[in-house]
Amino acid sequence: MYSLTKYARTLNEITASDNTLSLGLIMTEFAESPLTESGKENGRMKVTLSSPQSGLIKVTAQVRYLGKDTTQVISTRPSGSGIIDNDENSVIFKSGMLEAKINKTGTFRIVISYCGIPITATSLNAFFASRRPDPYTGVCFDIAPGESCFGLGGSGTIDLIGRKEETNNMNESAAFNKVPFFVSSRGYGVFVNSCGSVKFDFASQSGSISIAQEGETIEFFIMAGNTPTEVIATYTGLLGRDDTINSLSNGIAINYGNNYDYTYESILSDLDQAQDLGITISELWLGTGFLAKNARTGYTWDAARFPDPGKFIRKIHDRGILLGVALTPYISDVTPEFVECVDNDYLVKDSEGNILLADYDSGSMAIIDILNQQARNWLGLKFDSILHMGIDLVEADFKYELLNQDKPTSYINNYASTFNMIVKDCAARCIGSDKDSIIRSSTSAGDQTGPYRNIFINKNTASYSSMACAVNNALSYGMSGYGIVNMDVPSIAVSSPTLYTRWAQLAMLMPHCRLPVPFCKDSEMLETLKLACQIRSGLLAYIESCCVEAASFGAPVIRPMQVEFSNDKLSAKCQNQYMLGSSVMVCPVFSGAGNVSFYVPSGVWTNYLTREVITGPRIISRKADIKEIPLYIRPNSIITSHTGDTITFSCFQLAEGKVAAAEVFGQDKAVSGVVNVLRQGDRITVKTDGFGRSTKRVVLTGITNVVGVSEGFPDSDQYGTTIEFSSSELIITLG
Structure with a gap:
């Protein structure tokens, strides 16, 4: 027909x-x-x-x-x-x-x-x-x-x-x-x-x-x-877009996933081991593993493994670590709440009026019909009871695959955004809208009002190809209005130290990331992981500024090269690299041997780690050491960083007659300071506003011919010149 x-x-x-x-x-x-x-x-x-x-x-x-x-x-x-x-x-x-x-x-x-x-x-x-x-x-x-x-x-x-x-x-x-x-x-x-x-x-x-x-x-x-x-x-x-950005990890966020074998004692032991290895943990995510193994979709802590959840949560907080759990709209048929849901007609049914059940290794589970207002309210109260115990972070964990296919497409597509809104409302009530941080596993149209769309792959697959796919997926979500993403490093990658390292390096250069437990035990890989953490820490103030820009204006934190260089036809061919904000180019390594090929747009770019300069446009193919991820700073950029009470403005390849500018944001995400740097002939003017008279430091990368400053003393080395100052304007004279 x-x-x-x-x-x-x-x-x-x-x-x-x-x-x-x-x-x-x-x-x-x-x-x-x-x-x-x-x-x-x-x-x-x-x-x-x-x-x-x-x-x-x-x-x-x-x-x-x-x-x-x-x-x-x-x-x-x-x-x-x-x-x-x-x-x-x-x-x-x-x-x-x-x-x-x-x-x-x-x-x-x-x-x-x-x-x-x-x-x-x-x-x-x-x-x-x-x-x-x-x-x-x-x-x-x-x-x-x-x-x-x-x-x-x-x-x-x-x-x-x-x-x-x-x-x-x-x-x-x-x-x-x-x-x-x-x-x-x-x-x-x-x-x-x-x-x-x-x-x-x-x-x-x-x-x-x-x-x-x-x-x-x-x-x-x-x-x-x-x-x-x-x-x-x-x-x-x-x-709509979310106007609050919380919990940018300075240390490592670890994720136990939906693992039902760990216990109160084993988690504390893992944290002790991480401390002994010199790894700083800032977030601990339990997934749904805090539930009983035979009732892994429910709303009650496993009394056998966590006899005193309140005490466990306090122990985690005493270490300065934030605790996160996953909330789901599923309910196991062995939980006490299941009968209540059946009696009150709170569960999704198929076209014949039968409760929709999915089988798994320890029983069956149903799905709460959250488009039913009474069921939605009931689920919100269950979530409140979990979050009120002292939970800091939340993962809204829902997968479309378990909904019945004979439901209208609008019902199916609308389910995720409704579920995400329930979780967001509960987190705002129990944690505080200025403190909560939510990762979402599924989304639908109109669901951009919360940060951290989760970027993950099938838990049974991990390869350099799937790693490249994850990058493209993150970029595609960014161009769809999801400006801030989280990337999960797959647990199966731990079995390959090199793949694990490359994936962790990449994830550290996302707005937020989580690493699987247990850690890769290879000593060289652990040292590389620490270096990746140091790189992230140095860029954290910059990444946070990019996140605030995304929350305020919708601009994605990670962007395709073509978006930043729309007049450069070669940038349209760049599938395996991206811009982190407008100033940092990230070129992940998708090869066990370390082979990497990337495109450098026009201008003089600076390697963030080595301060080596490269002039584009050109294509570079080379081998990257296991400790290295090619990371280049765009010409006429300022990268800010914090060390204690001192804020550093690192300036890269300042352009003649063009102002370089950067905003630095405080804990409340309001603008706390602005810096402008202008090079005109043999004079560089640095102007700051909003920092008071706190200690500031400007680093002129690649410039060593400073002969005079209006304040402080120039300290030059092979990489450039550093000057500390406290006033709102610094005049630098070059020889």
């Missing part, structure tokens, strides 16, 4: 009222079968353009009204920012610097421009409706030669061009949750306002981007900016 598709190609009606532009379109039938008559007009489509805020255009295309769309992620206010210009040839809908132009004659198209420059347009088959056999309504956008697209949530690759994707998370691994948002290298983004099934085709068979939403209506938002990060800022501003 061939599917029939109708395309809206002819404009026959234009109306404007209340800052909203309405278009009536005549649809033309086309069939996939060459034996079926095509080309006849049949049906109408209504397309409306509105703007809930400046710089954002909402487009709704509807074949027929069948009631309110229950799959919408957000509801927006009536159009208040739209301006409509209507003349005899065209009609233009404007919102801020963004505009949509429709010619009144010829084939129907919408041309999208930003700051007067066209950035995309709907294609020949602009809007369509089809049955395949279920109804879908969609839109097609032209794609330009060399254009790249990023986003859609988790993905094993960065650029989406040539791929087909669907936002049905039931069909995806938990590591690759999809969201209906993408951003183009041409400076625009599209968010489809649906938690239902949305199909994307990024020019896999044609020169266009096709988007199809399940049902008789599609609603999407178009946004634009000078850079992809500006587009993401608009997107996260629309859907």
